[in-house]
Every structure is written in structure tokens, then in C-alpha cells.
Amino acid sequence: MQIYFLGTGTSQGIPVIGSNHSVCKSSDYRDKRLRVSVWVSWGDNSIVIDCGPDFRQQMLTSGCSKLDALLFTHEHADHTAGLDDIRPFFFKQKKNIPVYAHLRVMDNLKKRFDYIFESDNKYPGAPSVEPIVIHNNQNFIIGNTEIIPIEVDHANLQVFGYRIKDFVYLTDVKTIDNVEIKKLKGTKILVVNALREEPHHSHFSLQDALDFIHLIQPEVAYLTHISHLLGFHEDVQQKLPRNVFLAYDNLQITI
Secondary structure, three states, rough: EEEEEEOOOOOOOOOOOOOOHHHHOOOOHHHHHOOEEEEEEEEOEOOOOOOOOHHHHHHHHHHHOOEEEEOOOOHHHHOOOOOHHHHHHHHHHOEEEEEEEHHHHHHHHHHHHHHOOOOOOOOOOOEEEEEEEOOOOEEEEEEOOEEEEEEEEOOEEEEEEEEEEOOHHHHHHOOOOOOHHHHHHOOOOOEOOOOOOOOOOOOOHHHHHHHHHHHHOOOOEEEEEOOOOHHHHHHHHHOOOOOOOEEOOOOEEEO
């Protein structure tokens, strides 16, 4: 299984528009972060989790040329605003692209991208999708591989993370119930959000993320959905446990 970090930044990305913060002015490529998303491929399967406003740029940079499914964590714009840019995949593959999401998220997408979901009098330049609603505790199959939805809370908003074999991807987590934590046990690679050092009302802080990693005990953990307020990549990485790494845009790992 191949994991490609398409974006590892928070909702504003790094650098933040108009910011004079030192991290936003960093020359280290690892400090330049697009909105959070990940490309997962195994065998002949190629899926993307979340497609924010940087989706087109991420697809061109990564070289992704096939999209078998698009999985959404939740409806916030930094995770969904790039949906229209699946058009080249639709035109090339000549079939509806499966879109997986919670019912609430699917309803939100249908309002914002009604021209994609409508079936009557459809504009010929619009992509078409196959909407598939995800329910908690109901696993689903992509390419003969079981996908396990993980329900977490982003303050008061429900969010889905996903486990694919020994890989777990969680973002925008603030709290998670014990029954969901049990679904994560035994995972080898855990990806989880770590916004900044200071506590936040709807995201894990760095210490929250480290405590969570210690609880799950993966072989390796990667931090994502990172704000410029966390600090310089190089400085933060030196403070982390030996099996915990800051993810960065275009990082690739193999499981």
C-alpha cells in the first residue's frame, strides 16, 4: 500500500495569506502546506480522502491519474471545496466516480454542488458521481478491501476517519469514544491531526495527539492538519518521540 500526503496544512494552509509569521516565510519546503488530503493506492486501486481547494494542484504535483473513489471525512470547505476538479477523472474514466460520505455530508455536497448530483437536464461539462452513504459500524468494500469508518468528534461535529488494512487516517479530531478506539488497535501506521501546541476547542493540540498515539501504540505515527503556529518543521520534529513524525506535503510512505 502506498500513502501519498497531498496536503498537511490546516484550513488556511501555510503560508497564510498576508501573514508575516516566521513559519509562513520559511524557505523549508516542509513548512509549505496545502489543505489536508491523502492519496492511498494498493494493487489497482486508487482513492483519495478529502478534496479541498488545492485538489487540482495536488493531483498535478502527485501525478495521480486514476480515481476509483473519493472519501470524505466531513463537509468543511478545506476538505470538500475541490469536488468540481474531479472532472478530468470523470471524462477519462467515462463512468460515475463513487463518492463516500456521511448522509449529512452528502446532503451538504448536494446543495453546494447540485449540478454534479442532478440527473435531469445535466450540464454536459459537469462530472457525475455515485453517492454512497457511510454509516458508522458498517464497513464497506473498495477493490476487495474492507474500509472501516471511525467516528470521531470535531467539537460538536461528527467526522469520519478511515482504517484501511494496517493504515488509519484521522483528521479534525478533538474527542473519540472508547468503542471507536478499539477499532484502531493493532494498526501499524496512524495519521492524526496536531494543530498547534496550545489547546484548541475542536482540534487535537500537539500534546493531545501525542497522548492519543501513546494510547493506540502504532508502530509509526504521522502528524497532519498542521498550523503555522505549531512552529518550524525542523524544530518540532526534533522534540517528537522516535516513532512520531511530522508529515509534510508530497511525503510518500509504503506499508
